[in-house]
Amino acid sequence: MTSTETQAGSITRTEGGVLPTGEREFMLDVKTSDLEINMGPQHPATHGVMRILCRADGELCTGAQPHLGYLHRCAEKIGESVEWLQYLPYTDRYDYLAAMNNNLGYSMAVEKLMGIEIPRRALMIRTICAELNRIGSHLIAFGTYGLDIGAFTPFLYMFREREWMMALFEKICGARLTYSYIRIGGVFNDAPPGWLSEVERFCDTFDVKWQEYVDLLMVNHIFVKRTANVGVIPKDMAIDFGLTGPMLRGSGVDWDLRRDEPYELYDEICREGVFEIPLGSGERGTLGDCWDRVYVRVMEMREAIKIVRWCLDNIEPGPVIADIPKTLKIPPGEAYVGIENPRGELGHYVVSDGGKVATRVRVRAPSFVNLAVLEAIMPGTLLADAIAIIGSTDIVVGETDR
Amino acid sequence: MVDPVLSLAAESQTSQINDWLWTVKPDFVPGWAVPLTAVLLAVGIAIAIVSMVTMAGTWLERKVSGHIQCRYGPMRVGWHGWLQPIADGVKLLLKEDMVPTGADRPLFLLAPALVLASIFGAMVAFPLAPDFYFADVDLGIFMILAMTSTTTIGVVMAGWASNSKWSLYGAMREAAQVIAYEVPLGIALLVPVMVAGEFNLIEVSNGQAGGMGVFRWYIWPWMNPFMLPAFVLFFVAILAETKRAPFDLPEAESELVAGFMTEYSGIRWSFFFMEEYAAMFLYCVVGSFFFFGGFESPLTSLARLTDVHVLVQVAAAVTIVTKGFAGLFLMMWLRWTLPRVRIDQVMTMGYKYLTPIALACVLGGGAWEVAVSPHLPWVN
Numbered sequence: 148m149t150s151t152e153t154q155a156g157s158i159t160r161t162e163g164g165v166l167p168t169g170e171r172e173f174m175l176d177v178k179t180s181d182l183e184i185n186m187g188p189q190h191p192a193t194h195g196v197m198r199i200l201c202r203a204d205g206e207l208c209t210g211a212q213p214h215l216g217y218l219h220r221c222a223e224k225i226g227e228s229v230e231w232l233q234y235l236p237y238t239d240r241y242d243y244l245a246a247m248n249n250n251l252g253y254s255m256a257v258e259k260l261m262g263i264e265i266p267r268r269a270l271m272i273r274t275i276c277a278e279l280n281r282i283g284s285h286l287i288a289f290g291t292y293g294l295d296i297g298a299f300t301p302f303l304y305m306f307r308e309r310e311w312m313m314a315l316f317e318k319i320c321g322a323r324l325t326y327s328y329i330r331i332g333g334v335f336n337d338a339p340p341g342w343l344s345e346v347e348r349f350c351d352t353f354d355v356k357w358q359e360y361v362d363l364l365m366v367n368h369i370f371v372k373r374t375a376n377v378g379v380i381p382k383d384m385a386i387d388f389g390l391t392g393p394m395l396r397g398s399g400v401d402w403d404l405r406r407d408e409p410y411e412l413y414d415e416i417c418r419e420g421v422f423e424i425p426l427g428s429g430e431r432g433t434l435g436d437c438w439d440r441v442y443v444r445v446m447e448m449r450e451a452i453k454i455v456r457w458c459l460d461n462i463e464p465g466p467v468i469a470d471i472p473k474t475l476k477i478p479p480g481e482a483y484v485g486i487e488n489p490r491g492e493l494g495h496y497v498v499s500d501g502g503k504v505a506t507r508v509r510v511r512a513p514s515f516v517n518l519a520v521l522e523a524i525m526p527g528t529l530l531a532d533a534i535a536i537i538g539s540t541d542i543v544v545g546e547t548d549r
Numbered sequence: 550m551v552d553p554v555l556s557l558a559a560e561s562q563t564s565q566i567n568d569w570l571w572t573v574k575p576d577f578v579p580g581w582a583v584p585l586t587a588v589l590l591a592v593g594i595a596i597a598i599v600s601m602v603t604m605a606g607t608w609l610e611r612k613v614s615g616h617i618q619c620r621y622g623p624m625r626v627g628w629h630g631w632l633q634p635i636a637d638g639v640k641l642l643l644k645e646d647m648v649p650t651g652a653d654r655p656l657f658l659l660a661p662a663l664v665l666a667s668i669f670g671a672m673v674a675f676p677l678a679p680d681f682y683f684a685d686v687d688l689g690i691f692m693i694l695a696m697t698s699t700t701t702i703g704v705v706m707a708g709w710a711s712n713s714k715w716s717l718y719g720a721m722r723e724a725a726q727v728i729a730y731e732v733p734l735g736i737a738l739l740v741p742v743m744v745a746g747e748f749n750l751i752e753v754s755n756g757q758a759g760g761m762g763v764f765r766w767y768i769w770p771w772m773n774p775f776m777l778p779a780f781v782l783f784f785v786a787i788l789a790e791t792k793r794a795p796f797d798l799p800e801a802e803s804e805l806v807a808g809f810m811t812e813y814s815g816i817r818w819s820f821f822f823m824e825e826y827a828a829m830f831l832y833c834v835v836g837s838f839f840f841f842g843g844f845e846s847p848l849t850s851l852a853r854l855t856d857v858h859v860l861v862q863v864a865a866a867v868t869i870v871t872k873g874f875a876g877l878f879l880m881m882w883l884r885w886t887l888p889r890v891r892i893d894q895v896m897t898m899g900y901k902y903l904t905p906i907a908l909a910c911v912l913g914g915g916a917w918e919v920a921v922s923p924h925l926p927w928v929n
């Protein structure tokens with residue numbers, strides 16, 4: 148929209164008979180234009196260094212354009228210059244809230260090229276870690292969403308549980324955020340003694356706390372009023388934009404890679420009907436609104452607990468890493484593996500020419516793809532809604548920019 | 550000798566200080582210096598009280614939020630961090646006083662002062678005890694409402710002068726919100742004013758004396774059943790007036806960075822902060838005077854039995870300050886629990902619901918006062 152058009156638009160508005168004659172003539176000389184505001188890169192609600200250029204007519208947001216690249220660290224290019232295993236720590240850094248899942252995606256892509264078999268215990272521990280990390284990631288998503296809406300306290304409650312989850316990871320691999328624990332061929336080391344029973348205790352506690360969060364925030368009247376019917380993404384729009392994860396399922400599209408393109412143990416887990424895939428239903432407003440997306444995340448946390456419990460019940464002693472050489476030489480070829488990350492489909496496309504270094508490591512980051520929908524749904528909302536919509540996409544800037 | 554400046558408050562502390570100063574005045578001091586000194590001293594005492602309330606308020610906010618969020622809040626500076634406000638005050642005083650380039654400098658500097666001055670002005674009408682006040686204003690509640698309204702001018706000034714879009718948004722929201730909620734606030738207060746037949750805070754409190762200091766509070770349904778809804782309206786309106794969650798839109802952190810305060814730092818920023826806590830406390834005190842008995846409490850009733858004047862004054866002061874802080878605690882509790890509402894929801898609620906309900910309360914309360922109250926033995 149050019150400024151002339153905006154001006155013309157406002158003149159039409161005033162000529163619509165709203166203002167008395169004298170004032171209308173006065174308004175003809177007044178140049179009005181929409182306000183352009185930079186939300187970010189330093190803004191409390193952009194969840195990192197992202198910039199959203201908003202065009203606002205008073206409180207009304209008439210346009211929005213995300214600008215990326217403030218956290219670009221050449222992750223994919225680095226993949227072409229370090230050894231296969233050395234790239235693993237870089238995967239931690241794209242979606243730093245779900246590093247286990249990133250490790251898993253990359254490892255699986257490389258393993259697919261190698262064609263090796265992973266020990267069953269390693270698969271179990273991988274699944275436990277990935278699902279625990281999903282819970283941690285969704286806790287952040289839900290907590291910071293409360294923060295965006297203006298509720299400060301639930302955020303800290305959720306950090307309390309997340310803290311325990313991080314302590315569990317610290318016990319198993321020594322790191323709290325960037326784990327590099329799931330390796331090519333299995334996991335780095337076996338779970339320490341007592342770790343599995345502590346995970347069980349975590350599950351028991353979390354079930355209680357989960358209900359608290361739902362009561363405190365999810366069904367809070369103000370929260371519902373702020374999120375229901377806001378930022379509606381219809382089903383076909385969600386598919387057109389290639390959304391994945393809770394963004395897609397919030398719009399009622401029943402698609403989850405864990406069930407529809409099962410990998411590792413999920414085939415078995417799904418066959419036993421351990422977990423359900425929560426879908427948005429427009430329960431409090433319209434199908435595909437912000438509330439639905441948050442609802443999907445909140446329900447997924449409980450489903451993740453069920454998967455963790457199943458793994459704890461079925462885990463058996465055994466080796467945790469396949470017998471692989473220290474310096475990997477991957478057979479030539481290419482492989483794509485997409486896994487269900489907390490934010491959607493994380494795809495790794497790796498190409499090998501048979502050497503110690505990858506020819507190409509391409510990452511399909513769910514946050515990056517999901518972000519694109521902002522430009523389509525933000526115009527016409529209020530400024531506060533715009534914040535609610537950004538929050539509901541649950542982007543991690545480390546992943547959009549890589 | 551009664552000075553024209555002091556005639557407003559003939560029996561106030563100011564005039565008492567004035568009288569005392571005359572008795573100790575050395576001969577070489579000119580006569581005009583006495584009322585001036587008296588006023589300055591009184592202002593000093595008033596500012597000290599407001600500052601202490603503010604400091605206690607900020608400390609309480611941190612502790613309350615801390616304990617609500619499963620943490621301790623400040624613990625290092627003094628016992629349970631009680632000296633934290635002083636440490637903060639010193640830090641804020643030592644910070645650089647920055648005026649952003651492109652800001653409207655005079656307005657930018659004036660705005661925090663105006664905000665603080667208006668709340669201090671309103672505090673003048675707040676009696677700390679039945680015989681300890683700076684001005685016994687007959688239209689006390691009018692004075693308070695009028696003075697606190699002027700803070701909006703300061704806030705809008707700050708938002709405009711900052712030359713920042715976030716500040717401007719905050720200021721515009723503040724203006725819209727405060728104007729929308731002043732209407733139900735004023736109307737809701739009319740109900741107790743009608744019941745009391747008084748605008749003067751001390752007189753309103755006296756009207757609730759008896760009943761062991763509890764049972765004749767205006768809030769009780771047996772005094773007037775329309776008082777409870779009026780109080781709920783009043784409380785919602787003061788939340789909006791003081792920009793407290795869930796109505797903290799003018800400074801909505803996640804939306805507007807810090808709203809109208811975005812460009813402020815150091816001591817000027819803390820002026821806005823002080824205003825917020827002083828206003829919260831003041832409104833809570835007003836609520837206690839008009840709905841919860843004011844100075845009246847079992848403690849005050851007990852103190853009256855002793856017939857010691859000072860004891861009654863102290864008991865009354867303790868009562869009103871406790872009630873004020875109880876209200877403050879309620880506001881903090883809400884802030885750390887509830888999400889924020891949206892601007893259109895704020896406006897809808899203010900104009901479409903609160904104002905008509907407040908008017909209905911006035912009608913109902915007035916009718917009750919005329920038709921029912923004269924026949925109730927416990928009211929008269």
